[in-house]
Amino acid sequence: MIMRLLTDGIGEVDLRDIGTYRARGGYRAVENALRRMSPKEVADEVSAANLRGRGGAGFPAGRKWSFLPGDGRPRYLCVNGDESEPGSFNNRMLVEDNPHLLVEGVICSSYAIGCSFAVIYLRGEFYEGAAIMGRALEQAAEAGYVGEHILGSDYSLRIVVHRGAGAYICGEESALLESIEGKRGHPRVKPPFPAVAGLYASPTVVNTVETLCCVPSIVNNGGAWFAGIGSPKSPGTKICSISGHVRRPGNYELVMGTPLRELVEEHAGGIRDGHRLKMILPAGASSAAMTPDQLDTPLDFDAMAAAGSLLGSAGLIVCDETTCAVKVALLGESFYAHESCGKCTPCREGTKWVEKVLARLEGGQGRPEDVDLLKSLVGEIGGGKCLCPLGDFAVTYLGSALKLFEDEFVAHAHGRTCSERLQARPTASVATGEVLSA
């Protein structure tokens, strides 16, 4: 079921304008929090809401905040807007089309954790998003919501937009902190976790854009209200990004627990004409493939995990029967081989090796032993052997595809290629040569 908690007004009015945003009740949460609630009360409501992190792992935000040691060191909040997992584009929409909601979420959350300096980290490719966010912060400062003595209170907060510069790994929270510190984006060894030693070795909370965008409505309506929406163990809404072979790709904000089928068939309009569903990668390129018989799985953290895959950040890629499972694996592996930061050997070397084997399979030069070779490589790279989860991400889809579509890998290993492979859209005029000579 659609429920527009974070996306209300998008596409109808210009929420980038603070006047419009306020006229619809915007910044009421800042007023409620700062005028009527103590920081602890705000944090308690977020805990009561059981708001689970929308960046992938689903860790409860209230619990994460409670890990900050109270030892007098400054505390920081870093917003993860690196959004780079192939298939996810919900954070970009929030940043570009509802920037004040994020600012409001950052203010309420910073107040709750006692932080006076927050960083909104945006991937470098979000040129427009960074400009929009910068303007939103200026408007918020003019209106007295950001800066010294917010709304006449004792509370002060500075917020900066910090742009990445092209590196998927900076979405991993400790690599993100390195990047904010002006370094290469290499994940840190954990522990210590960011809550204990994060930005500038101080206690730090890292939450993703969508998580923080849930906070204003929790402040306004209470944690119990939020906890009552959707699945009891994964309450709230989730903005699902859906793309690939569906009629209406886009972002759809759904109540947690909405069946996958409703998203694919109703909201996204079903599979393109004349074709049928082959598989869905529900959490982008790094998730185990799901098949048509799993369409009744509820879209929430636990149900998707029980189904053998992941809700993750809900970047669903839908593939119809023309899609080659081997080619999908190759594209994914090239991505991870390219994005590996190079620190761990299994990830750095393994992804390149898998990519090479997949490339020869896909190109019809496969060898009969390649399927077994891939199976053993999945075991060698995955299973938490690396410093950060990217190593696991790199072989999750492959591992699932080797089980679900083994026959395709075997056929490729015997020198066959798919007749249709990954098809170009019939509408793309790629074959027409006339514009080239003009």
Next chain:
Amino acid sequence: MVLDPAETKEMVARYPERRSVVLPLLWRAQERIGYISDEAIGEVAAAAGVPASEVSSVVTFYTMFRREKPPARRLQVCRSLSCAMAGADELVAALREMPGCGEKFSVETVECLAACDRAIAGIYNEGLVGPLNLAGSAKLVRDGGAAGAAAPAGSSGAGAPLEGGGRP
């Protein structure tokens, strides 16, 4: 001098620790001269209080920083899954056949741009574009200017894929 000293000072002051200014200043340098020169690296290092060798290694780590001036028209096409499924490989191959590719304009591939609903998505100079087709992107790299057939990639809304479903 690549950077404006007054602006640099103001940017350093935004952060609790100086070294955080490395990426913002590298961006500023690239905006001003189109790439990251040795001179820029020296200035960033001095402002951030870190060795120039460290700034260099940061520049090479992040793919969006360039060490050379790019052509005036630069198209980066997403090659990740949803865009590949929409024919990104074929589009790139066709564009690279066009006369002038490599000199007057460049066509590169990049990974997912978080605009998969607008597949084939791309970045033209510094703006997100998509959905790209051959006619539109050929015009873009040949004539530059407004994106023409390649509509700017706004976001799709939620509830109805407002602009997101705008594909034929």
